[in-house]
Amino acid sequence: MRHIALLIILATAGCAQFADRRTPVPVSYLEYTQLSCVQLRQDTARLDTAINRASASDQNDAAPIDIYAGQERSLRDALASKNCDGQAPAEARIE
Numbered sequence: 001m002r003h004i005a006l007l008i009i010l011a012t013a014g015c016a017q018f019a020d021r022r023t024p025v026p027v028s029y030l031e032y033t034q035l036s037c038v039q040l041r042q043d044t045a046r047l048d049t050a051i052n053r054a055s056a057s058d059q060n061d062a063a064p065i066d067i068y069a070g071q072e073r074s075l076r077d078a079l080a081s082k083n084c085d086g087q088a089p090a091e092a093r094i095e
Contacts, residue, residue, distance in 0.1 A: 025070035029077035037084035040075055047072040 032040060051068045079085055 024073050025066045027070040027074040029074040032075055032078035040079050044075045
């Protein structure tokens with residue numbers, strides 16, 4: 001399921017200005033619940049980068065930004081539902 005969403009994003013490659021004023025496409029956080037906290041953080045970082053790149057573009061296609069923003073919101077919801085927001089889980093800590 002995650003791979004399908006990524007393919008949709010890549011297929012609709014384009015960018016928008018004023019990403020903070022866009023409406024995120026609804027994406028269920030349940031899609032991400034099988035991922036570990038580390039994987040969720042990595043995907044969130046990847047989406048942050050994609051949103052920043054798309055926002056800096058001169059093109060006016062808002063669809064990818066809206067999809068990215070919806071996925072990022074869902075990833076953050078999944079992080080919260082797994083209590084990943086606090087201290088890093090043991091698998092991510094460097095002792």
